[in-house]
Amino acid sequence: MAKLFEPIQVGGLKLSNRIVIAPMCQYSAQDGCMNDWHLSHLASLSHSGAAALTIEATAVTPEGRITSGDVGLYDDSCEAALGKVLASIRRWSDMPIIVQLGHAGRKASCEKPWDNGGVQIPPSTIGGWQTVAPSALPHALHENAPAPLDAKGLAKIRDAFVAAARRTEALDLDGIQLHAAHGYLLHQFLSPLSNIRSDTYGGSLENRMRFPLEVFEAVRAAFPSHKPVTVRVSASDWVENGWDIEQTIAFAKALEAVGCDGIHVSSGGLAPSQDIPVGPNYQVPLAHAVKAAVNIPVIAVGLITEPQQAESILATGDADLIAIARAALYDPRWPWHAAAALGAQVKAPPQYRRCQPHGLPDLFARA
Template sequence: MSQLFSPLQLDALTLPNRIVIAPMCQYSADGHGNMTDWHLIHLGQLALSGAGLLIIEATAVEAIGRITPADVGLYDDDNQAAIARVLKAVRQHSRMPIAIQLAHAGRKASSHVPWDGGQCLAPGEGAWQTVSSSALPHAAGEPAPAALDDVGLARVKAAFVQAAQRAHALGIDAIELHGAHGYLLHQFLSPIANQRSDRYGGSLENRMRFPLEVFEAVRTAVPAGMPVGVRISATDWVEGGWDIDSSIAFAKALAARGCSFVHASSGGVSPQQKIPLSPGYQVPLAERLKAALDVPVFAVGLITEAKQAEAVIAAGQADAVAIARAALFEPHWPWRAAAELGAQVEAPPQYWRSQPRDQKALFGEARIGAR
């Protein structure tokens, strides 16, 4: 029996299989953080993919926390209503569990969308003042962020809490906090970005303090059975930066506070990173975390083939595999994986006729008549 297609328990939520659609920014909101018809089409097709969990893209908890003006937000009533419209349509046709990634871009905010270069916005282009752990720009020549003071830290923490409460009100099944890819929570963790001299900087314990405070506040703000996990960059891929040993310490602290899962990615905090790209290149990071933790760990990073994903789960390297770009290129990737591994996957009845003739059990109890 395929291990990839076995169920996975996240607190009170049962995933039908261990394929996760990772959050992928679409940069297609309306300029005020509101989802548009693009998100209805995008999330709609992924919700029909047969995966065990779909995670909505990085969703800003305050307006200045958006990477670009076209990012999705969940900081006001209009944002919430726009997401509700999309979820209502998607859930009419899919039972797939849906999570949301709550994020704050910190010093990497106020940027152009990637297909317009991704560089920082100029003052005449609607740029805004960014914030971070320290007043250090992400790259040379970029505007410096403002270091968050106690009032700013309290505001950001409250914004995460309010966004989490909105997510729960929307009926979203799980929350992932974005502590990876060089965004705000990662900026507190990494000594590359965090050079504070107060209780939030310096030692590993101090650098973990604010992300842990945010996690605790969100965990307390939603029901106990609702999974709350964290995506981390397990290493900065920069000498002297955040590394796997620090990640293990952080993940253990999260687990002690009720973390439901850890989603292991890497990099993003420095343009000096040197990432050794290869198939499954981040899986060893997930494996190290899984060996140290009693909570589920998601592996991600150039996992593109069904047998590759199956091997990760079967070998106990991770509890789930998260796919991103592979799902954009092939939205029914889980169908192909199920066919290759002799498993079953849920598909909408409108698509049952696509079942290959030699895979009659692929869609379970699918029955098609003819006229």
């Protein structure tokens, strides 16, 4: 059997294959609430044949949204809207659904990407708000400086992650991924480029890891132990003297020690000066380095677009799972086509099975 279609267990969650749909922001919510766009988007992906579907970055506070169109899970209205979408999807799909919980920190209060290039909206302008971060350093020099978080602010955000985790369980979602990547708040605490604090949350690597680990432990304690809590990391800032793979490995080991069920390895997003060597498999060496250091599943992502490419990453032991994002937007049936290319089977709803290609072995699993 192709490695890509072997089952795997992540924490207490059994997955039917090694393909997961990565979280992809849609910037289409209203006051943090999902709507029919999210239903259409997620329902389509729930029939993709992947082993699990991850809901886009979901803010734990209104101020933690990247844009005003971000999904949230910070009040009853957000929870009810997400619950309505989930109820419809679950009538037709049993795919496990995970939510990515996050806080944008200094990268919040922005336009949608298709509006003015996603520029930040200052708090003095309608639609903008004051951002927060570890230190009063803006993401870009022309942006409004974030307010550095004090002890009260840190506690409030930590509690907001816990409250969102409890709402996640109330919705009976299958897992949580904490967003500690792409320059958002938890990543901002990790990187020495964005964290210049002089208290116990800044300075040394141990101190910079402290708040992300506190958030993880609080969420893990608030969420059922049989359901996985994983973390997405940026393994490199791609900036000199920034967060790098050696620090990522230390963080991954610390996460494993406090009960993390998996590490999703991405990169970049913290600084406009980043110099990313973009190309097929460009983040796979980072995943390989993390996998060599921990005993929990590691997920590779980033310009993985071809079935044989994904299969090779797993076969060589560089990662345990493959996440696809933009490839799934371009081809929502990517796992079907990967199964056909690799001689494997994939789950599909009975309404679609009559598209079985002629001349190929049975593509669709019946169980």
